[in-house]
Amino acid sequence: MIEAILSDMDGTLIDTEKANASAYCYAIAQYGGEITPEDFQHNYAGMSWKRFLPQILPDADSEMHKAVAELKKSKYADFFSLTSVYQDVLDFLTHSKQFAPVGLVTTASRQAVEELLRYHQLEGFFDVIISGDDVVNAKPHAEPYLAAANMLGVNIANCIALEDSQVGIDSATSARANVFIVKHEK
Template identity: 35%
Template structure:
């Protein structure tokens, strides 16, 4: 597989000789992949734990990364030794607090904006595929840019959330592209499992939770330097491994 190159050195028009090898679409996770929002979730989760007179363990926090809100609340309540708590009440508290934190501003993850800009300049379709609910995603899109995505799939808009493949399969269907010609970019074990099960080529950028070696998944420390040529090479390797 070719190593990451400089985005500035890649032609980003449809006349690019590499264009026939480009992904049919690039499917981006949000939290921890495009924006550095996991730390904001840390704040909200720990504050709620304190409201309940307890403290969320580091192990439980790692397990929550990338999961649906319902699953996150189940993990949290069990970890706090309070499984009887109403998950809807806890979720409403978290959603309200995280909305406040998101409005205070989100920071791009290293290399994320440059890669998204290059993909859009090449007229490659893009999707945002996230476990976060629509209300929260709408706030995040003020930073991410609504015009940067052809479709958005939120965690509360699918029947089965990540790690089920439905979110990524839904994105590919809405874009009208074959999932096996897509590259999905993820950071969490839950998200990677979802993308891999969907049949997409997967690029992992682990941040909060180490992934270990996963067959068929290429990992990088950050998206800095990841460009169209890199994505084309990743897709070619995936096609060769599954073809």
């Protein structure tokens, strides 16, 4: 019995790759780093900034990494025109809501999630949202998926998780959710 559907946001429900990469590249450049949006997408998609910024800016301290992430967060909405909803996934989630609660599980900040959902007129759609700000251990750790199941009062083993990245797949798998890998044609 399926008790809930839990979906990732970036790359699964909403194509945010170009916007996310562009916003991070802008912020990284302001702090002396250099990376192209294409290289960022290829190497760091789905990762928390706490994992990739030390790799991109190895000489910077944790305070500078946090400042880069804050600058990205403040500029992210400027790049929303580069995003689009994957209609097939939204249709699946909309249909699923008739039978089970639907949650969003993402590494994105709460602010970014709320702004992006508002931009795409999806605010209020999800029964629960777990953002990167809501957990101690971001994906690939199991905590985000376990937190969503806990908030919904369901058994994670009876949940379907929709994911597109290895980081997210690892998170959902380690939580013991049933993982559906979402592949979009580019």
